[in-house]
Amino acid sequence: MDGHSVEVQGRTTEEAIGKALDQLGVTRDEVEIEVLTEGRAGVFGVGSHEALVRVTVATDDFDEDEEIDAGDAATDSADAELARETLERMLDLLDFANLVTVRTTQRERGLTTIALDVAGEDMGLLIGRHGETLASLQFLLNTCLSRQLSRSTRILVDIEHYRDRREQSLRGIAVRAAERARRERRPVTLQPMPPSERRVIHLALQSSTWVTTESTGEGSERRVVISPKPTAAPRRANYGYSRGSRG
Amino acid sequence: MAASPLPTSGTREFIEYVARMLVRSDDDIHLTESVEGNVVVYTLKLPSDEVGRVIGREGRIIRSIRSLLRAAAARQGARIVLEVE
Numbered sequence: 587m588d589g590h591s592v593e594v595q596g597r598t599t600e601e602a603i604g605k606a607l608d609q610l611g612v613t614r615d616e617v618e619i620e621v622l623t624e625g626r627a628g629v630f631g632v633g634s635h636e637a638l639v640r641v642t643v644a645t646d647d648f649d650e651d652e653e654i655d656a657g658d659a660a661t662d663s664a665d666a667e668l669a670r671e672t673l674e675r676m677l678d679l680l681d682f683a684n685l686v687t688v689r690t691t692q693r694e695r696g697l698t699t700i701a702l703d704v705a706g707e708d709m710g711l712l713i714g715r716h717g718e719t720l721a722s723l724q725f726l727l728n729t730c731l732s733r734q735l736s737r738s739t740r741i742l743v744d745i746e747h748y749r750d751r752r753e754q755s756l757r758g759i760a761v762r763a764a765e766r767a768r769r770e771r772r773p774v775t776l777q778p779m780p781p782s783e784r785r786v787i788h789l790a791l792q793s794s795t796w797v798t799t800e801s802t803g804e805g806s807e808r809r810v811v812i813s814p815k816p817t818a819a820p821r822r823a824n825y826g827y828s829r830g831s832r833g
Numbered sequence: 834m835a836a837s838p839l840p841t842s843g844t845r846e847f848i849e850y851v852a853r854m855l856v857r858s859d860d861d862i863h864l865t866e867s868v869e870g871n872v873v874v875y876t877l878k879l880p881s882d883e884v885g886r887v888i889g890r891e892g893r894i895i896r897s898i899r900s901l902l903r904a905a906a907a908r909q910g911a912r913i914v915l916e917v918e
Contacts, residue, residue, distance in 0.1 A: 615891040672854075679847035680905040711904045719904045722897035729894055730854035 591642040598625045599637040606641035608801045611785030618642045659693075661736070666691045666700045668734065669741045673702055673727055683707050689744070698739040709745050716780055717752060720745055753786050760790040763812045768796040773813040778803065784810050844905060844913060848875055851898060856883040873906075874914045887917055 592609050596602030599621055607614060618641070625637030666688045674686040684706035692699045704712070713720045724743040731741070744750070759776065767774040776787065787810045788799050797812050845866060853859040856879060863878040879887060888895045895917060902913040 615893055675850065676847060676901075679843045679850060680901060681843050681908065682905070708908055711907055714900065714904060719900050722900040726851065726894065726897045726901065729889070729897075730851060733854075 591640060593622065593638060593640045595636040595638050596625065597636060599639060601625075602637045602639040603641060604801060606639060607781060608784050608788055610641065610643055611782045612643055613781050616643060618644045662691050662693060662698050662700075662739075665698070665735050665739055669700050669727065669731060670702055672731060673704070673723075673743065676723075676727070677704065677706070677712075682709075682712055696738055698736065699742060700739065701742045701744065703747075704743065704745045709748075713745050713748050716783065717748060718780070720748060721780070721782070752783070756783055756786040757790045760787045760812070764791055764794055764797045767812045767814050771814050773811050775802075776810045776812070778807050778809050780806075781808075784808065787812075844873070844902065845875070847902075847905075848877060848898070848915065852877060852879075852887055855886045855894065857886070858883070871910065872912045872914060874916065877915065877917045879917065884917060 590610060592606050594602050594606040594609065596605055602625070603614070603619055606619075607617065610617070620640040620642075621637070622640055623635065623638040626633065626635055670686050670688050674684065677684040677686070684704055687703050687705075689701040689703045690699070692701070706712075711719070712723070714722075720743065724741065727743060728741050735741075763774045763776060779787070784801055791797055791799050791812065795815070797814055799810055799812050801808050801810050803809050845864060849862060849864055852862050852864075856862065858880070861880045861883065865876045865878070867874050867876075877887065886894075887898075895915070899915055902915060906913040
């Protein structure tokens with residue numbers, strides 16, 4: 587995700603930034619924000635225009651002009667072993683009996699992704715509420731090793747397939763909420779979620795014919811709202827009747 | 834050693850291990866600990882130009898260290914506080 591960039595429009599600069607953060611699945615302190623166009627409200631919509639921002643996932647000390655050191659397969663597997671050992675040592679010191687294995691080491695477009703799996707006792711504690719402790723663990727491991735690993739290498743940490751399972755259940759939540767929004771023809775608001783989870787919801791419904799998604803609220807209270815599209819599922823019984831004929 | 838509910842030695846080493854990877858000159862790391870009831874307070878003293886490396890942008894690094902310490906402490910029914918100065 588590092589170096590990843592999106593350009594997003596919104597009625598206001600704040601709204602555009604919020605949308606961009608959701609698309610990227612990150613928090614505000616992880617990005618660089620450029621305001622390309624300030625939004626303007628105009629008078630009764632006359633002369634108004636949307637704000638446009640570019641939001642880029644920041645890497646500390648990232649220099650765009652610097653040649654990316656792609657390394658080779660031998661470097662990758664040495665890096666994977668270093669990441670595995672470091673994580674195992676951290677967890678050992680924290681008194682979590684554990685076993686860390688390298689799931690995959692993948693190279694794609696010059697980016698190396700090392701996926702580590704942790705198994706052991708009391709893993710629920712290590713995952714934390716909404717996976718917050720797991721997110722901390724992954725962030726800390728990447729930060730601690732940033733000087734030793736190539737800047738194009740990223741470590742993913744999962745605990746007993748928590749991320750896969752959580753993603754599946756989030757997709758289920760998204761689909762059921764979308765069904766309800768469509769059936770009851772009103773917006774459905776989900777529980778507050780961290781950015782990475784809101785991203786799963788947006789992605790799950792982005793090609794939906796019936797609903798749109800957006801996030802509202804700030805910080806840890808930010809939630810996804812799923813709204814029926816205006817044209818979605820007109821009821822046959824209504825066809826031919828003028829709008830509001832029943833008062 | 835008597836069985837202590839406090840996760841002292843491993844926790845101490847964890848903080849030092851992580852701090853060493855984060856700062857530039859690892860000779861200047863001083864970690865002290867004090868125990869009050871079931872609360873262990875660690876104080877990490879660093880040269881002023883290194884403090885930021887352990888705190889991180891908007892406190893993100895120190896927050897993740899604390900969140901891991903909290904998880905470890907929860908298993909022992911203890912509380913761990915980490916201060917950086």
